[in-house]
Amino acid sequence: MERSLGALATRSHQRPILALGLALLLAAVGGFFARNLKLNANLVDLLPNSFESVQDLHELETRFGALGWVSVVGEGGDAASLRRFADDLAPKLQALPGVRFVEKERTGAFFRDRALYFLSEEDLREVHRRLAARLQWERQQANPLYVPLVDEPEPTLDFSDLEAKYGGAAGQKLSSAKDDYYLDAKARRVVVLVKPEMTSADLAYSRRIVDEVRGLLDAQELSKYGPDFRVEITGTFQKKLDQQKQIIRDIAVSSAVAMALMLLYLLFHFRSALAVGLVLTPVGVGLAWTYGLVALVYGQVNLLTGFLGAILGGLGVEHGIHLLGRYLHLRTEGESSVEATRESFTHTGGAALVSALVAALTFFVLGTSRLRAFREFGVIAGIGMLVLIAAYVLVLPALLGLTARWGWRPKRAAVAPSESPFGRVLVRHRYVITGVSAVLLVGLLTQVPRVRFDYNFGTLEDQDLPSFVLDKQVNEIIGYSQTPVVVLTKSTQEEHAMASALARRQRERGKDSTIDFVASLSSLVPQDQPRKQAVLQDIHRLLENVPEERLSPEQRTQLVELRRQSEARPFTLEDLPPSVRQQFMGREGTPGSFVLVYPAVDQSDGQAVRALAREVRGAPTLDGGRVSAAGEAMVMADLLDMVTHEAPLILGGTTLAVLLAMWMTLGGLRMAVLCLLPTVVSLLALIGLMPLVGVEFNYLNILIIPVLIGTTVDAGVHLLTRLASPGSDFVEVYSETGRAIAGGLLTSAMGFGALFLARHPGLNSVGALASMGFATNLLVMLVAFPALLLVLTERRRRRHRARMDSEVKERAAAGAPGPEHATP
Structure with a gap:
């Protein structure tokens, strides 16, 4: 393999025009295909279509349409102006193309007037009994001739037990708001909700509908609602667009910063602009090839693969530092350009190929994940590692051939010094350094049990974006989540049974329930209304005889409310307000046959979302089948289950695959274990360091652990393969190879570490953890591991x-000659 690499590099060196022409042609083709790559940051697309939550969500979008809203928020006026703004804007929004309906008012008044119909007949009779008992007691107290024989307490009119019993019912929830508009007078804010036809997953559609709403708002004369009146847009559609915009910005900034840092470091490392170009040109060509393949296979990049340009660039530059560094060293020793190229790609190139194969294998193991973001990241990164090696074998020797023809010879400044002072320090104090390193490692290992996993789904979205902050405020005004879980049913009977089962589970769990309330068309039209009306008429007659002069002003207000409620007539599905009915209608305008489950928990809390999913999916069905529950909460729960299930398998599979690959390519288990040792030690140290600096694992940065296994093992390969060469001197090898190892790890850290500049919290945590991992490995690789090797070598000697x-x-005891007297 090494000889083949050397031969291929020699041919490229001897025919540079042909090699560069082929490389540039392939790069042009790759760039042509990659020009239309787009970013897909939709969280639903992270899961495979085989998942029940994804299938249910697609079915919901087909039957019901869009989940979520475009929320228009007016701010800065008094209560009357805010209501007038909502009244004026709603019909204009309704006229926009692609809008199903607009909701500007609550339906509280309708349900408040009919609130008593939502009580059971038995509980209504209990209300009648308590009222009758209190009325009788009041009459007795008003009679001056009445003398109680026993001291009886006054009959209570406390109905808090009934209020608690029905507090979670849909009718009670919808009638609890004091203002019929979505209005917060104190914050001087009103909300108008727009329901689009299609899903927010279609970003082109989301952008179009949000632009239409924004264009309408820009055309309004807002000053008539107040001198400081302004409007904002939030909701699911605006949040998706803002998140997409932020990630694109993060990709551009991180990639530019990574490139600038690599340029600066390469200039410092080689002290030559030409050497920098020699290292970066193969990386650019390899990335063009890689992204051309990505465009052909996937057609888009996701949350993670969008940053692979910076990451692969850093990993590719590492190979260039080792290869070009070895070439320059050989040239200063008098080797010709051809021989220096052959030697560099035969030995250093062989080590680079081994490390690239191991890293690619690590990424391919990550590519077995069912999580699409991880799978595509693993596959693309694995292919990219192999493509970058191919680009170096084809492009770098050709460039070296051209520079040799032009008479370029490397300067001493571009080559590592012949002897590193720290190499002598390691040799002199190897026992002390090994002992101190061991003590530090043991100390860090004691912290490993303190490592925690952050279950907050906020790592997948930036909760500090203005639209996210405003959306939380809108939810507070509305009083419940705008993104309920939708349980799909097949008939009215099944819908009623499911709503009853979920409400029953909510009551049984009490405060431990993750459900706020359950709503369906059947639950909004109570049963047995004629019989309940008879009881209500009896209650009304009682209320007519209540002596108002004995009541407080507050009680008189309650009396008026009860009298109105007791006069309410039975109502049917057709009597429900249109704004209520349309929320339960399918895309064709017919009843959708589903149940809305409004969460009582924060949907960014992964553990709470898992509990919600278990509670909803655990409800019994009429046919004994599974509960078909759709919504982002269900997707998040499945995402968490999958990550926690796959993480140990991928970590174990990665470690085993790397060990086997190195065993096969390096020709011995002992050599493979030694090369892998600094990586394992540095990972243990990293995990122990995390709780000390306040870093936790999350859904995204967990992938860094297998990535570090594959990308840091090559440092051990380069150092040990050079030390294993006949006649090698430790200080000389450490001086040359250690400098290249430091440069390689630093540029790799720059590729990942650029994500530290991302505003997206999940990507930011990936960059932070990767930077810590590479820094830890650098210390282990250049300090602790060489000292340990020196100790082991001396013990062996x-x-x-x-x-x-x-x-x-x-x-001597046997009378045989010693080695000094033996015949050669």
């Missing part, structure tokens, strides 16, 4: 000398 001395003594 001592054992060898002791064995030789023992053999000499045995021969």
Whole structure:
């Protein structure tokens, strides 16, 4: 393999025009295909279509349409102006193309007037009994001739037990708001909700509908509602667009910063602008090839693969530092350009190929994940590692061939010094350094049990974006989540049974329930209304005889409310307000047959979302089948279950695959274990360091652990393969290879670490953890591991000398000549 690499590099060196022409042609083709790559940051697309939550969500979008709203928020006026703004704007929004309906008012008044119909007949009779008992007691107290024989307490009119019993019912929830508009007078804010036809997953449609709403708002004369009146847009559609815009910005900034840092470091490392170009040109060509393949296979990039340009660039530059560094060193020793190229790609190139294969294998193991973001990241990164090696074998020798023809010879400044002072320090104080490193490692290992996993889904979205902050405020005004879980049913009977089952589970769990309330068309039209009306008429007659002069002003207001409620007539589905009915209608305008489950928990809390999913999916069905529940909460729960299930398997599979691959390519298990040792030690140290600096694992940065296994192992490969060469001197090898290792790890860290500049919290955590991982590995690789190698080497030499001395003594005792007298 090494000889083949050297031969291929020599041919490229000898025919540079042909090699560069082929490389540029392939790069042009790759760039042509990659020009239309788009970013897909939709969280639903992170999961495979085989997942029940994804299938249910697609079915919901087909039957019901869009989940979520475009929320128009008016701010800065008094209560009357805010209501007038909502009244004026609603019909204009309704006229926009692509809008299903607009909701500007609550339906509280309708349900408040009919609130008593939502009580059971038995509980209505209990209301009648308590009222009758209190009325009788009041009459007795008003009679001056009445003398109680026993001291009886006054009959209570406390109905808090009934209020608690029905507090979670849909009718009670919808009638609890004091203002019929979505209005917060204190914050001087009103909300108008727009329901589009299609889903927010279609970003082109989301942009179009939001632009139409914004264009309408820009055309309004807002000053008539107040001098400081202004409007904002939030909701699911605006949040998706803002998140997409932020990630695109993060990709551009992170990639530019990573490139600038690599340029600066390469200039510092080689002290030559031409050397920088020699390293970066193959990386650019390899990335063009890689993204051309991405465009052909996937057609888009996701939350993670969008940053692969910076990441692969850093990993590719590492190979260039080792290859070009070895070439320059050989040239300063008098080797010709051809021989220096052959030697560099035969030995250093072989080590680079081994490390690239191991890294690619690591990424391919990550590519077995069912999570699409991880799978595509693994596959693309694995292919990219192999493509970058191919680009270096084709492009770098050709460039070196051209520079040799032009008479360029490397300067001493571009080559590592012949001896590193720290190499001598390691040799002199190897035992002390090994001991101190061991103590530090043991100390960090004691912190490993303190590592925690952050279950907050906020790592997948930036909750500090203005539209996200405003959306939370809108939810507070509305009083419940705008993104309920939707349980799909097949008939009215099944819908009623499911709503009853979920409400029953909510009551049984009490405060531990994750459900706020359950709503369906069947639950909004109570049963047995004629019989309840008879009881209500009896209650009304009682209320007519209540002596108002004995009541407080507050009680008189309650009396008026009860009298109105007791006069309410039975109502049917057709009597429901249009704004209520349309929320339960399918895209064709017919009843959708589904149940809305409004969460009582924060949907960014992964553990709470898992509990919500279990509670909803655990409800019994009429046919004994599974509960078909759709919504982002269900997708998030499945995402969490999958990550926690796959993480140990991928980590174990990655470690085993790397060990086997190195065993096969390096030709021995002992060599493979030694090369892998600094990576394992640095990972343990990293995990122990995390709780000390306040870093936690989350759904995105967990992938860094297998990535670090594959991308840091090459440092051990380069160092040990050079030390294993016959006649190698430790200080000389450490001076040359250690400098290249430091440069490679630093540029790799720059590729990942650029994500630290991302505003997206999940990507930011990926960059932070990767930077910590590479820094830890750098210390282990350049300080602790070389010291340990020196200690092990000396012990081996001592054992060898002791064995030789023992053999000499045995021969002397047996009368045989010692090694110094033996015949050669």
